[in-house]
Amino acid sequence: MSPASVFVCLSLTLLSDYPVIRVKPDHSGVVTDGVKHSMNPFCEIAVEEAVKLKEKKFIKEVVAVSCGPTQVTETIRTALAMGCDRGIHVEVSGKDYEAMGPLQIAKIFAALAKKEEASLVILGKQAIDDDCNQTGQMTAALLDWPQGTFASEVTIDGEKVKVVREIDGGLETIKISMPAVLTADLRLNTPRYATLPNIMKAKKKKIANMKPADLGVDMVSRVEVLRVDEPPTRLAGVKVETVDDLVAKLKANGTI
């Protein structure tokens, strides 16, 4: 029996190649106004994998989900243009959005996955703006589903999923039962471009709207950001001619 629907959960992040990300004067966070936002690159890889699985006929439907303000619908549209069938936009804005962290998002995704009876939930391994690397794992824990994180290869085998994971020691292959949660790593695939015909077709695909309250999720954060600072400016280095010089300098520095 092929799995019915796959949920791809997307994150909207600050574009990493924007010239300068600045810390707000009150050190409460970074300036996001006027900074270009885009789909998180790992989420793009997740969308690509889901669409590929559908093209190989392993799954019937791909649903793109994202939480955030109105702007997030553009991200969902991009996912639709890449081949997802429909979207769900969970509206979170203002103070709730600023305080929203992986736990709140995971609660939303878990509630949705249960409600819509998803067989697979695929996410990017981490968002490139906060680098938390928690949402996927928390979602799996809340659902009590197996998880295949840092996936660099995904194969569906009947009721199970074979996942090759990139870990510090090399590659680990595991087999987990569905329903399951997967998180995409860099080498899983190369995301396709949303072609113009598909962008126009995506216009007709549906994006459902809902609020966290509709899913019974409380958005209260248990984490308080105390302060955000820029990393210390990198100091100039010193070039030395020989290894002896290097050792001498390191000793003088107090490093060794």
Add this chain to the structure above:
Amino acid sequence: MCSSLTHTQHKLLLTQKCSTRKLAENVSSKPKTASGSEITADHLLYTPEHFALKESLKKIIDQDINPYVDQWEAEGIFPAHKVFKLLGNAGFLGVNKPVEYGGLGLDFSYSIAVSEELGNIRCGGIPMAIGVQTDMATPALARFGSTELKKEFLLPSIMGDKVACLGVSEVGAGSDVATIKTNAVREGDEYVVNGGKMWTTNGTQADWMCLLANTSDSPSHKNKSLICLPMNSPGVHIARKIDNMGMRSSDTAEVFFDDVRMPCKNLIGQEGMGFTYQMLQFQEERLWACSNILTMMDNIIQETIQYTRQRKIFKMPVLYHQSVHFRLAELETEIELLRSLLHRSTALYIKCNDVTKLASMAKLKAGRLSREVGDSCLQYWGGMGFTSNVLVSRFYRDARLLSIGGGADEVMLSIICKYMDTLPKK
């Protein structure tokens, strides 16, 4: 209904797809924060689809084109077949072309969106080459060509399988198109072409040429025809690849025709209508050129700000000197004004209005403003601006063509004067 046009233009414009745009489309998504330098909410012309299109095209440019631009500029040519196939696959070469031939059948505002985004390519040569493919060599074919002709030349050009070029200008005839000498004489069911073409963008790589030639002895505006000429036909000689001061990644050819034979069915539309057909697409060509250079100018200003912010002179950033930031503000103001003219003209055009006067003004201003922007910004880059490996010096060289090609400034001025009724009477 389209009024205030000459009878011929009116009849011909009706064959163009006119799409009415619903205001509701514009208000569908209002982002709270402005993404990047473009205001996406309440846009006069663009819908979320236009922005989605731009984002997708930007990815292709960033990943598959820009990393190789320096190399292609140095080599003096870019791989047209490879790049066009890439764009064709993503659907960007037939935006306003008929769906039956692989196009998307969208209105011209989408073509303008594509053109604007192509301005993010880090040279002028490649966008120009793409523009020839999409909006100079193919519009007449799409509108007036026979089904057979469209299948043979239009479809593969939209797919990116065939590279097109436009053969209009000659060694002895540029702005005065009416005086071209290349002729196509009918012999049975063939045309025999003799003559030559100059300044042919894509000329050394093209599979076919949209050729403007004299086909009869009638008065000069009524004796020309557009013909699809396969470039591998015997008798077609690519004499040389011209060495230009700018647009160096674009190959420009001088081509000769020595008794080249072509079936008469390669004629686009009616004999004698070539000049009129070519005139019709000028509005689109000019708006396209303007939109392309606007993005490039934006990028040059931004790079100049970044450079002058970190470069110090007399103990403070170059940017902090009032003459510098004030001048940049002047230039930015003019860029926005030109952008407004462009969007206004495009909005009118897609509703079937004749925007010849506005399009000519946009092209005129685009050519002149880009020279000012290039010149002023290069000055602020100082010695670095004079080197070959900064974008501003490439822009300075590339943009200079805009006041010359695609309708010289002087021609634009004549057209505007015609509409102002200030030309000397005969």
